[in-house]
Every structure is written in C-alpha cells, then in structure tokens.
Amino acid sequence: MITPPSDLTDHLGYRLRQVSNHVSHAFARKLADRQVTVAEWVLMRTLHNQDPIAPSQLASRMGLTRGAITRLADRLVEKALLARLANPDDGRAQTLCLTERGAAFVPQMAALADQNEAECFAHLSADDRAVLLRILTETVDRLGLRAPPVD
Amino acid sequence: MITPPSDLTDHLGYRLRQVSNHVSHAFARKLADRQVTVAEWVLMRTLHNQDPIAPSQLASRMGLTRGAITRLADRLVEKALLARLANPDDGRAQTLCLTERGAAFVPQMAALADQNEAECFAHLSADDRAVLLRILTETVDRLGLRAPPVD
DNA sequence: TATTGTTATACTCTATAACTATA
DNA sequence: TATAGTTATAGAGTATAACAATA
Numbered sequence: 001m002i003t004p005p006s007d008l009t010d011h012l013g014y015r016l017r018q019v020s021n022h023v024s025h026a027f028a029r030k031l032a033d034r035q036v037t038v039a040e041w042v043l044m045r046t047l048h049n050q051d052p053i054a055p056s057q058l059a060s061r062m063g064l065t066r067g068a069i070t071r072l073a074d075r076l077v078e079k080a081l082l083a084r085l086a087n088p089d090d091g092r093a094q095t096l097c098l099t100e101r102g103a104a105f106v107p108q109m110a111a112l113a114d115q116n117e118a119e120c121f122a123h124l125s126a127d128d129r130a131v132l133l134r135i136l137t138e139t140v141d142r143l144g145l146r147a148p149p150v151d
Numbered sequence: 152m153i154t155p156p157s158d159l160t161d162h163l164g165y166r167l168r169q170v171s172n173h174v175s176h177a178f179a180r181k182l183a184d185r186q187v188t189v190a191e192w193v194l195m196r197t198l199h200n201q202d203p204i205a206p207s208q209l210a211s212r213m214g215l216t217r218g219a220i221t222r223l224a225d226r227l228v229e230k231a232l233l234a235r236l237a238n239p240d241d242g243r244a245q246t247l248c249l250t251e252r253g254a255a256f257v258p259q260m261a262a263l264a265d266q267n268e269a270e271c272f273a274h275l276s277a278d279d280r281a282v283l284l285r286i287l288t289e290t291v292d293r294l295g296l297r298a299p300p301v302d
Numbered sequence: 303t304a305t306t307g308t309t310a311t312a313c314t315c316t317a318t319a320a321c322t323a324t325a
Numbered sequence: 326t327a328t329a330g331t332t333a334t335a336g337a338g339t340a341t342a343a344c345a346a347t348a
Contacts, residue, residue: 011264012272012280013174014193015287018296020171023164028337039338042165055307068339070308092306092347113162121163123293128286129163135275135283136166142274145169190315207329219316221331243324243329 023120030112035079036106041109044081044098048106052085052095063145068139082104178191180265182260186230192260194223195232199257203236216297232256267287 028038033135036044046062047053053061055069062069073096081102087093098106121129179189187195197213198204204212210220224247227233232253238244249257272280 010284011268012287013171013178013264013268015284015291016171017166017175018165019287019290020167020293022296024168027164037337056305064338065340066307067309067341070304071338075309078267086284090306090348108262113164117162117164120294121290123289124286131282133161133163133166135279136163136170138274139170139272140166143170143173143271145173187315205329215315217316218318218332222315225331235318241325241329245330279328 023116025118026120027113030116031109034109034112036081036105036109040072040076040081041077041113042105043069044102044109047082047096047098048103050097052097054093054095058096076102153231174267175272177271178264181267185260185263187232187256187260191223191227191232192264194220194227195253195260198247198249199249199254205244205246209247212298219250221299227253291296 024038029043031038031041037084042062043058046058055073056066059066059069064072073082074082077084080099083097083099085095085097121132124132172241175189182189182192194209197209206220206224207217210217213220215223224233224235228235231250234248234250236246236248238246272283275283
C-alpha cells in the first residue's frame, strides 16, 4: 500500500508559517520607522508596566537564552529605550527597565500592531478572528509556550 | 481619553508567531536527523513530482529571491539531494530537480511533517483543525501569499 | 563552587546590489 | 543592453559554550 506524501498545503504548520511570516514582516516594516525590530518590540512590550526585572528572568519569560537577551538589551540601551539598573546588594545582578523614552514608545508601537492586525485580518469575520485567537491561545497553553507576563 | 496599549497576548500576530515558531522548531528538530533544514524541505517538497524548474521560477513560487534559491540549492546539491540541469539551448539557463535520493527522501520527510502536525495539534478537535486550516488558507489567498505549486 | 551576565563563535535565513556569462 | 544565475556583504535572530566577576 503506497501512501503518497500528503499535500504540503494541507499542513497547518506550513500555512501557519506562511501567514505568520507575512504578518511579522508587515509589522517589521511598520516598526522600521521607529528603528525597532519585532524582537526588540516584544522585549519592550514585556517590560512595559512591569517592575524592573532581571535579564535571566526575562529570558525565561520570553523563551530566549540569557545571551540573546544581552544582545537585544545592548541594542535597546544604545537607542536609549532601555536601562540597566545595578543591584546594590549583589554585584552580579542587575535589572532591566524601559527608559522614559522607551515607555513612551510602547503605546505608539501597540497602535502599529493594532493597525497591522487590522490590515492583515480585515477579510475575516469577527467570529473567525475570535475562533482563530481561541484556537491559538489554547495551543499556546497546551504546548506550554511561554506566555508573556504570566508569572 | 487615554487608551492603554492593547494586551500583547490579544494580538493574533503575536500568538501566530508563538505557535508557528514552536511548530517550525519542533519540525526542524525532526528534520535535523536527516540533515535537512525546514527551508530546504520546503524547496524539496515544492520540486517533488514536478518537472524540472528554473531557479528564478522557483524563487517566485516560493516567495524568495534568486540569491536565496542559489544558497539553498548549493546546500542541497552538496548533500546530493538536488541536481542542476544545464539548458542546451541557453547557456545562462538551468533547471533544478531532485536527485533520486532526494525524491526518495520526500515521503519520509512528509511523514515527519505529519507526525509533527499530530503532536503539535493533538489537543484540537477535528473540527477546530479544519476551521484553523480554512481560516489560514483564506488568509493566504486574501493576502496573495505565494501558494506552492499554484501555477 | 554556583550564579549572573557577557562574550566568542557559529549557523540559518534572507535581502540588496554588484558581478559574470550569455543572448 | 537585457537576462539568468552567482557572489559579496550585511544584519536579524538565535544557540552553545567558555568566561569574568561576585557570592
């Protein structure tokens, strides 16, 4: 019994990648005006309205390594969007928090995210959008993917 | 009137990225045994059961640049999974096709894709899977994203 | 010795733009 | 001159693993 390879376009994973890539790239183009990348935005958004947080904690929250956080943080500090705060009690430790300028950026970028959202999913009914969000959220929970400010 | 930044987790784009990244990475780990990356797999799958095709045509079909195709093709040729065929009528032109070994790999990798699919979306009802696929496919069509063997 | 953050290194993915050979 | 493919270069995004400073 021969099983032909299932059609690539029938794979959820494949479609997911197609759509996700498009949405992310469209968003990246919008953020580019602000000189910020999508990864930087996610970090900033995660930090927004949060108490200062240690890089290592941020790493686990975002599902990245500490090294990756160092790099992202370096770039954001350079742009004066993020600050590193020393810990007076422990010379090794530090915490990260947005600068005033960085915090002011967040709502602007969130508006761009909303706009991107509207553009990319304009064709879907409110119902379909809700269903899509539900399914994705369920999947994130089931797969145990890092949800942002959970803990 | 103050509008707080909408919750990041409410963005479809954000959730999409989370899920898509996870699914792709899980698949990449499976493919790693075969020494093939996800991008290479997509190229191979696109070529499977197709007549030999020009790199430039493949580029537009996959939504990549010619340079990107050259790189992917280089790696696959190195692994003896892909061959470049010269065009006797035009010294500039060439076509790409899978080697016998490459063609034999495709069904194996498709099985891995199916397995990955099953693992990542096991928690969804058949109904939800179908709805998700429908919504994503509609979105791909509406956004005019490159669907693989369309033309 | 264990922990925190940094650095060195490496690789994939992809783009842009310049380049080569051929038409 | 236009076209097909390649190459050079660059940068994002990430990982692993070694390292320095501090505890």
